[in-house]
Amino acid sequence: MARVMAPxxxxxxxxxxxxxxxxxxxxxxxxxxxxxxxxITEVEAYDGERDLACHASKGRTKRTEVMYRPGGVWYVYLCYGVHEMLNLVTGPADCPAAVLIRGVAGIAGPGRLxxxxxxxxxxxxxAAHPDSGxxxxxxxxxxxxxRVRATPRIGVDYAGPVWAAKKWRFTFDPAKLPESKQRVRRVARGFSPRPGTQNAG
DNA sequence: TACTCGATCGGA
DNA sequence: CCGATCGAGTAA
Known part of the structure:
Protein backbone atom coordinates (compact mmCIF):
# COMPACT_ATOMS: atom_id res chain seq x y z
CA MET A 1 0.00 0.00 0.00
CA ALA A 2 2.48 2.70 1.01
CA ARG A 3 5.03 2.42 -1.76
CA VAL A 4 8.20 4.46 -1.75
CA MET A 5 8.68 6.09 -5.13
CA ALA A 6 12.17 5.66 -6.50
CA PRO A 7 14.02 8.63 -8.01
CA ILE A 40 0.45 16.78 -2.32
CA THR A 41 -2.41 19.01 -3.47
CA GLU A 42 -0.86 21.79 -5.56
CA VAL A 43 1.97 21.68 -8.09
CA GLU A 44 3.37 23.61 -11.02
CA ALA A 45 5.37 22.39 -14.01
CA TYR A 46 8.45 24.17 -15.36
CA ASP A 47 9.54 22.86 -18.71
CA GLY A 48 13.04 23.42 -19.97
CA GLU A 49 15.04 26.25 -21.44
CA ARG A 50 12.25 27.30 -23.81
CA ASP A 51 9.90 27.93 -20.86
CA LEU A 52 10.62 31.55 -19.99
CA ALA A 53 9.13 31.04 -16.53
CA CYS A 54 11.64 28.27 -15.81
CA HIS A 55 14.95 29.20 -14.22
CA ALA A 56 16.60 27.01 -16.84
CA SER A 57 15.58 29.58 -19.46
CA LYS A 58 18.82 31.28 -18.37
CA GLY A 59 20.69 28.21 -19.48
CA ARG A 60 23.07 26.07 -17.50
CA THR A 61 24.24 28.08 -14.49
CA LYS A 62 25.39 27.26 -10.99
CA ARG A 63 21.82 27.47 -9.75
CA THR A 64 20.11 25.64 -12.61
CA GLU A 65 22.74 22.91 -12.88
CA VAL A 66 20.68 20.58 -10.68
CA MET A 67 17.78 20.71 -13.13
CA TYR A 68 19.99 19.27 -15.85
CA ARG A 69 20.56 16.14 -13.81
CA PRO A 70 18.43 13.03 -14.21
CA GLY A 71 15.09 13.43 -12.46
CA GLY A 72 14.44 12.34 -8.92
CA VAL A 73 16.52 14.96 -7.13
CA TRP A 74 15.29 18.01 -5.24
CA TYR A 75 15.83 21.53 -6.46
CA VAL A 76 15.54 23.92 -3.53
CA TYR A 77 16.21 27.63 -3.92
CA LEU A 78 15.67 30.81 -1.97
CA CYS A 79 12.96 33.16 -3.20
CA TYR A 80 12.70 36.85 -2.29
CA GLY A 81 15.54 36.27 0.12
CA VAL A 82 13.02 34.77 2.51
CA HIS A 83 11.30 31.61 1.32
CA GLU A 84 12.71 28.22 0.39
CA MET A 85 11.01 26.76 -2.69
CA LEU A 86 10.81 23.00 -3.12
CA ASN A 87 10.96 21.46 -6.59
CA LEU A 88 11.36 17.93 -7.85
CA VAL A 89 13.56 17.58 -10.90
CA THR A 90 11.92 15.45 -13.60
CA GLY A 91 12.80 13.89 -16.92
CA PRO A 92 16.07 12.51 -18.27
CA ALA A 93 19.46 14.15 -18.01
CA ASP A 94 20.01 17.41 -19.90
CA CYS A 95 16.30 18.16 -20.09
CA PRO A 96 16.11 20.81 -17.38
CA ALA A 97 12.63 20.64 -15.89
CA ALA A 98 11.04 20.53 -12.48
CA VAL A 99 7.80 20.46 -10.55
CA LEU A 100 7.28 23.11 -7.89
CA ILE A 101 5.50 21.70 -4.86
CA ARG A 102 3.20 24.57 -3.98
CA GLY A 103 0.92 22.96 -1.45
CA VAL A 104 0.02 19.89 0.56
CA ALA A 105 -3.10 18.98 2.49
CA GLY A 106 -3.55 21.57 5.19
CA ILE A 107 -0.75 23.84 3.98
CA ALA A 108 -1.22 26.27 1.09
CA GLY A 109 1.77 28.14 -0.24
CA PRO A 110 5.25 26.96 -1.19
CA GLY A 111 6.98 29.08 1.43
CA ARG A 112 4.74 27.93 4.25
CA LEU A 113 5.14 24.34 3.15
CA ALA A 127 17.81 12.44 -4.07
CA ALA A 128 14.10 12.00 -3.45
CA HIS A 129 14.93 8.95 -1.37
CA PRO A 130 14.31 8.08 2.30
CA ASP A 131 18.05 8.37 2.94
CA SER A 132 17.96 12.09 2.22
CA GLY A 133 15.11 12.69 4.67
CA ARG A 147 -11.04 16.61 -9.97
CA VAL A 148 -7.82 18.18 -11.24
CA ARG A 149 -7.93 21.90 -12.03
CA ALA A 150 -5.39 23.28 -14.49
CA THR A 151 -4.74 27.01 -14.16
CA PRO A 152 -1.94 29.46 -15.01
CA ARG A 153 1.14 29.39 -12.83
CA ILE A 154 1.44 31.91 -10.04
CA GLY A 155 3.80 34.87 -10.07
CA VAL A 156 5.36 34.33 -13.48
CA ASP A 157 4.11 37.35 -15.40
CA TYR A 158 7.72 38.22 -16.13
CA ALA A 159 7.77 35.23 -18.49
CA GLY A 160 5.61 37.07 -21.03
CA PRO A 161 2.04 36.40 -22.18
CA VAL A 162 2.68 33.07 -23.89
CA TRP A 163 4.48 31.27 -21.09
CA ALA A 164 2.63 32.95 -18.25
CA ALA A 165 -0.63 31.73 -19.77
CA LYS A 166 0.31 28.04 -19.81
CA LYS A 167 -2.09 26.19 -17.56
CA TRP A 168 0.57 24.20 -15.80
CA ARG A 169 -0.60 24.70 -12.24
CA PHE A 170 -2.52 21.68 -11.04
CA THR A 171 -4.63 21.47 -7.92
CA PHE A 172 -7.22 19.24 -6.38
CA ASP A 173 -9.31 19.33 -3.23
CA PRO A 174 -8.73 16.19 -1.15
CA ALA A 175 -11.96 16.87 0.74
CA LYS A 176 -13.86 16.24 -2.46
CA LEU A 177 -12.43 12.80 -2.98
CA PRO A 178 -15.41 10.53 -2.34
CA GLU A 179 -13.37 7.69 -0.96
CA SER A 180 -16.38 5.89 0.34
CA LYS A 181 -18.09 6.04 -3.03
CA GLN A 182 -14.93 4.84 -4.71
CA ARG A 183 -14.77 1.92 -2.32
CA VAL A 184 -18.36 1.09 -3.09
CA ARG A 185 -17.67 1.27 -6.79
CA ARG A 186 -14.66 -0.96 -6.33
CA VAL A 187 -16.61 -3.49 -4.35
CA ALA A 188 -19.23 -3.50 -7.06
CA ARG A 189 -16.53 -4.39 -9.55
CA GLY A 190 -15.40 -7.30 -7.43
CA PHE A 191 -12.55 -5.75 -5.51
CA SER A 192 -12.54 -6.02 -1.77
CA PRO A 193 -11.53 -2.96 0.23
CA ARG A 194 -8.48 -3.35 2.38
CA PRO A 195 -8.71 -1.85 5.85
CA GLY A 196 -6.73 1.35 6.30
CA THR A 197 -6.36 1.74 2.58
CA GLN A 198 -7.47 4.98 1.08
CA ASN A 199 -8.62 4.58 -2.49
CA ALA A 200 -6.30 1.70 -3.19
CA GLY A 201 -5.46 1.64 -6.80
C1' DT B 1 31.88 45.58 -8.19
C1' DA B 2 27.13 47.77 -8.78
C1' DC B 3 23.18 47.26 -9.78
C1' DT B 4 18.03 44.81 -10.44
C1' DC B 5 14.59 41.65 -9.39
C1' DG B 6 12.33 37.80 -7.92
C1' DA B 7 8.13 30.54 -8.89
C1' DT B 8 6.27 34.76 -1.37
C1' DC B 9 4.27 36.11 2.87
C1' DG B 10 2.46 38.68 6.66
C1' DG B 11 1.20 42.89 8.36
C1' DA B 12 -0.57 47.90 7.61
C1' DC C 1 -0.36 47.97 -0.67
C1' DC C 2 4.28 47.48 1.09
C1' DG C 3 8.57 45.94 3.21
C1' DA C 4 11.57 42.05 4.34
C1' DT C 5 15.94 40.11 2.80
C1' DC C 6 19.57 37.89 -0.07
C1' DG C 7 21.53 35.58 -3.89
C1' DA C 8 21.47 34.83 -8.93
C1' DG C 9 22.10 36.97 -13.13
C1' DT C 10 23.70 40.77 -15.82
C1' DA C 11 26.39 44.58 -17.15
C1' DA C 12 30.61 46.92 -16.68
Whole structure:
Protein backbone atom coordinates (compact mmCIF):
# COMPACT_ATOMS: atom_id res chain seq x y z
CA MET A 1 0.00 0.00 0.00
CA ALA A 2 2.48 2.70 1.01
CA ARG A 3 5.03 2.42 -1.76
CA VAL A 4 8.20 4.46 -1.75
CA MET A 5 8.68 6.09 -5.13
CA ALA A 6 12.17 5.66 -6.50
CA PRO A 7 14.02 8.63 -8.01
CA UNK A 8 14.16 6.77 -11.31
CA UNK A 9 10.38 6.99 -11.61
CA UNK A 10 10.64 10.74 -12.11
CA UNK A 11 12.90 10.38 -15.15
CA UNK A 12 10.28 8.80 -17.34
CA UNK A 13 8.03 11.76 -18.10
CA UNK A 14 8.17 15.48 -18.67
CA UNK A 15 7.28 17.94 -15.94
CA UNK A 16 3.64 18.42 -16.91
CA UNK A 17 2.79 14.73 -16.67
CA UNK A 18 4.99 14.42 -13.61
CA UNK A 19 3.17 17.31 -11.95
CA UNK A 20 -0.23 15.76 -12.57
CA UNK A 21 1.11 12.45 -11.31
CA UNK A 22 2.34 13.97 -8.08
CA UNK A 23 -1.15 15.09 -7.07
CA UNK A 24 -2.37 12.70 -4.42
CA UNK A 25 1.11 11.34 -3.77
CA UNK A 26 2.50 11.77 -0.29
CA UNK A 27 5.44 14.00 0.58
CA UNK A 28 7.35 12.39 3.44
CA UNK A 29 9.79 14.36 5.57
CA UNK A 30 11.97 12.44 8.01
CA UNK A 31 14.04 14.53 10.36
CA UNK A 32 15.63 13.55 13.67
CA UNK A 33 13.53 10.40 13.76
CA UNK A 34 10.30 12.35 13.27
CA UNK A 35 8.23 11.44 10.24
CA UNK A 36 5.77 13.89 8.71
CA UNK A 37 3.62 13.00 5.73
CA UNK A 38 1.32 15.19 3.69
CA UNK A 39 -0.70 14.57 0.56
CA ILE A 40 0.45 16.78 -2.32
CA THR A 41 -2.41 19.01 -3.47
CA GLU A 42 -0.86 21.79 -5.56
CA VAL A 43 1.97 21.68 -8.09
CA GLU A 44 3.37 23.61 -11.02
CA ALA A 45 5.37 22.39 -14.01
CA TYR A 46 8.45 24.17 -15.36
CA ASP A 47 9.54 22.86 -18.71
CA GLY A 48 13.04 23.42 -19.97
CA GLU A 49 15.04 26.25 -21.44
CA ARG A 50 12.25 27.30 -23.81
CA ASP A 51 9.90 27.93 -20.86
CA LEU A 52 10.62 31.55 -19.99
CA ALA A 53 9.13 31.04 -16.53
CA CYS A 54 11.64 28.27 -15.81
CA HIS A 55 14.95 29.20 -14.22
CA ALA A 56 16.60 27.01 -16.84
CA SER A 57 15.58 29.58 -19.46
CA LYS A 58 18.82 31.28 -18.37
CA GLY A 59 20.69 28.21 -19.48
CA ARG A 60 23.07 26.07 -17.50
CA THR A 61 24.24 28.08 -14.49
CA LYS A 62 25.39 27.26 -10.99
CA ARG A 63 21.82 27.47 -9.75
CA THR A 64 20.11 25.64 -12.61
CA GLU A 65 22.74 22.91 -12.88
CA VAL A 66 20.68 20.58 -10.68
CA MET A 67 17.78 20.71 -13.13
CA TYR A 68 19.99 19.27 -15.85
CA ARG A 69 20.56 16.14 -13.81
CA PRO A 70 18.43 13.03 -14.21
CA GLY A 71 15.09 13.43 -12.46
CA GLY A 72 14.44 12.34 -8.92
CA VAL A 73 16.52 14.96 -7.13
CA TRP A 74 15.29 18.01 -5.24
CA TYR A 75 15.83 21.53 -6.46
CA VAL A 76 15.54 23.92 -3.53
CA TYR A 77 16.21 27.63 -3.92
CA LEU A 78 15.67 30.81 -1.97
CA CYS A 79 12.96 33.16 -3.20
CA TYR A 80 12.70 36.85 -2.29
CA GLY A 81 15.54 36.27 0.12
CA VAL A 82 13.02 34.77 2.51
CA HIS A 83 11.30 31.61 1.32
CA GLU A 84 12.71 28.22 0.39
CA MET A 85 11.01 26.76 -2.69
CA LEU A 86 10.81 23.00 -3.12
CA ASN A 87 10.96 21.46 -6.59
CA LEU A 88 11.36 17.93 -7.85
CA VAL A 89 13.56 17.58 -10.90
CA THR A 90 11.92 15.45 -13.60
CA GLY A 91 12.80 13.89 -16.92
CA PRO A 92 16.07 12.51 -18.27
CA ALA A 93 19.46 14.15 -18.01
CA ASP A 94 20.01 17.41 -19.90
CA CYS A 95 16.30 18.16 -20.09
CA PRO A 96 16.11 20.81 -17.38
CA ALA A 97 12.63 20.64 -15.89
CA ALA A 98 11.04 20.53 -12.48
CA VAL A 99 7.80 20.46 -10.55
CA LEU A 100 7.28 23.11 -7.89
CA ILE A 101 5.50 21.70 -4.86
CA ARG A 102 3.20 24.57 -3.98
CA GLY A 103 0.92 22.96 -1.45
CA VAL A 104 0.02 19.89 0.56
CA ALA A 105 -3.10 18.98 2.49
CA GLY A 106 -3.55 21.57 5.19
CA ILE A 107 -0.75 23.84 3.98
CA ALA A 108 -1.22 26.27 1.09
CA GLY A 109 1.77 28.14 -0.24
CA PRO A 110 5.25 26.96 -1.19
CA GLY A 111 6.98 29.08 1.43
CA ARG A 112 4.74 27.93 4.25
CA LEU A 113 5.14 24.34 3.15
CA UNK A 114 8.93 24.34 3.35
CA UNK A 115 8.85 26.16 6.65
CA UNK A 116 6.41 23.67 8.14
CA UNK A 117 8.43 20.67 7.01
CA UNK A 118 11.85 22.18 7.78
CA UNK A 119 12.97 22.03 4.17
CA UNK A 120 15.80 24.27 3.03
CA UNK A 121 18.65 24.50 0.54
CA UNK A 122 20.65 21.88 2.39
CA UNK A 123 18.39 19.44 0.51
CA UNK A 124 19.25 20.93 -2.86
CA UNK A 125 20.46 18.21 -5.27
CA UNK A 126 19.64 15.50 -2.74
CA ALA A 127 17.81 12.44 -4.07
CA ALA A 128 14.10 12.00 -3.45
CA HIS A 129 14.93 8.95 -1.37
CA PRO A 130 14.31 8.08 2.30
CA ASP A 131 18.05 8.37 2.94
CA SER A 132 17.96 12.09 2.22
CA GLY A 133 15.11 12.69 4.67
CA UNK A 134 12.66 13.76 1.98
CA UNK A 135 10.90 11.43 -0.41
CA UNK A 136 7.59 10.65 -2.10
CA UNK A 137 5.25 7.75 -1.46
CA UNK A 138 2.27 6.37 -3.30
CA UNK A 139 -0.48 5.58 -0.82
CA UNK A 140 -2.91 4.61 -3.50
CA UNK A 141 -4.84 7.85 -3.45
CA UNK A 142 -6.65 8.13 -6.75
CA UNK A 143 -7.31 11.61 -8.08
CA UNK A 144 -9.88 11.42 -10.86
CA UNK A 145 -8.95 13.58 -13.83
CA UNK A 146 -12.13 15.59 -13.46
CA ARG A 147 -11.04 16.61 -9.97
CA VAL A 148 -7.82 18.18 -11.24
CA ARG A 149 -7.93 21.90 -12.03
CA ALA A 150 -5.39 23.28 -14.49
CA THR A 151 -4.74 27.01 -14.16
CA PRO A 152 -1.94 29.46 -15.01
CA ARG A 153 1.14 29.39 -12.83
CA ILE A 154 1.44 31.91 -10.04
CA GLY A 155 3.80 34.87 -10.07
CA VAL A 156 5.36 34.33 -13.48
CA ASP A 157 4.11 37.35 -15.40
CA TYR A 158 7.72 38.22 -16.13
CA ALA A 159 7.77 35.23 -18.49
CA GLY A 160 5.61 37.07 -21.03
CA PRO A 161 2.04 36.40 -22.18
CA VAL A 162 2.68 33.07 -23.89
CA TRP A 163 4.48 31.27 -21.09
CA ALA A 164 2.63 32.95 -18.25
CA ALA A 165 -0.63 31.73 -19.77
CA LYS A 166 0.31 28.04 -19.81
CA LYS A 167 -2.09 26.19 -17.56
CA TRP A 168 0.57 24.20 -15.80
CA ARG A 169 -0.60 24.70 -12.24
CA PHE A 170 -2.52 21.68 -11.04
CA THR A 171 -4.63 21.47 -7.92
CA PHE A 172 -7.22 19.24 -6.38
CA ASP A 173 -9.31 19.33 -3.23
CA PRO A 174 -8.73 16.19 -1.15
CA ALA A 175 -11.96 16.87 0.74
CA LYS A 176 -13.86 16.24 -2.46
CA LEU A 177 -12.43 12.80 -2.98
CA PRO A 178 -15.41 10.53 -2.34
CA GLU A 179 -13.37 7.69 -0.96
CA SER A 180 -16.38 5.89 0.34
CA LYS A 181 -18.09 6.04 -3.03
CA GLN A 182 -14.93 4.84 -4.71
CA ARG A 183 -14.77 1.92 -2.32
CA VAL A 184 -18.36 1.09 -3.09
CA ARG A 185 -17.67 1.27 -6.79
CA ARG A 186 -14.66 -0.96 -6.33
CA VAL A 187 -16.61 -3.49 -4.35
CA ALA A 188 -19.23 -3.50 -7.06
CA ARG A 189 -16.53 -4.39 -9.55
CA GLY A 190 -15.40 -7.30 -7.43
CA PHE A 191 -12.55 -5.75 -5.51
CA SER A 192 -12.54 -6.02 -1.77
CA PRO A 193 -11.53 -2.96 0.23
CA ARG A 194 -8.48 -3.35 2.38
CA PRO A 195 -8.71 -1.85 5.85
CA GLY A 196 -6.73 1.35 6.30
CA THR A 197 -6.36 1.74 2.58
CA GLN A 198 -7.47 4.98 1.08
CA ASN A 199 -8.62 4.58 -2.49
CA ALA A 200 -6.30 1.70 -3.19
CA GLY A 201 -5.46 1.64 -6.80
C1' DT B 1 31.88 45.58 -8.19
C1' DA B 2 27.13 47.77 -8.78
C1' DC B 3 23.18 47.26 -9.78
C1' DT B 4 18.03 44.81 -10.44
C1' DC B 5 14.59 41.65 -9.39
C1' DG B 6 12.33 37.80 -7.92
C1' DA B 7 8.13 30.54 -8.89
C1' DT B 8 6.27 34.76 -1.37
C1' DC B 9 4.27 36.11 2.87
C1' DG B 10 2.46 38.68 6.66
C1' DG B 11 1.20 42.89 8.36
C1' DA B 12 -0.57 47.90 7.61
C1' DC C 1 -0.36 47.97 -0.67
C1' DC C 2 4.28 47.48 1.09
C1' DG C 3 8.57 45.94 3.21
C1' DA C 4 11.57 42.05 4.34
C1' DT C 5 15.94 40.11 2.80
C1' DC C 6 19.57 37.89 -0.07
C1' DG C 7 21.53 35.58 -3.89
C1' DA C 8 21.47 34.83 -8.93
C1' DG C 9 22.10 36.97 -13.13
C1' DT C 10 23.70 40.77 -15.82
C1' DA C 11 26.39 44.58 -17.15
C1' DA C 12 30.61 46.92 -16.68
Missing amino acids: EEFRETGPVAAARGLLGKVLVRTLRGRRTERV TKALAIDRSLNAA LHVEDHGVVVPRR
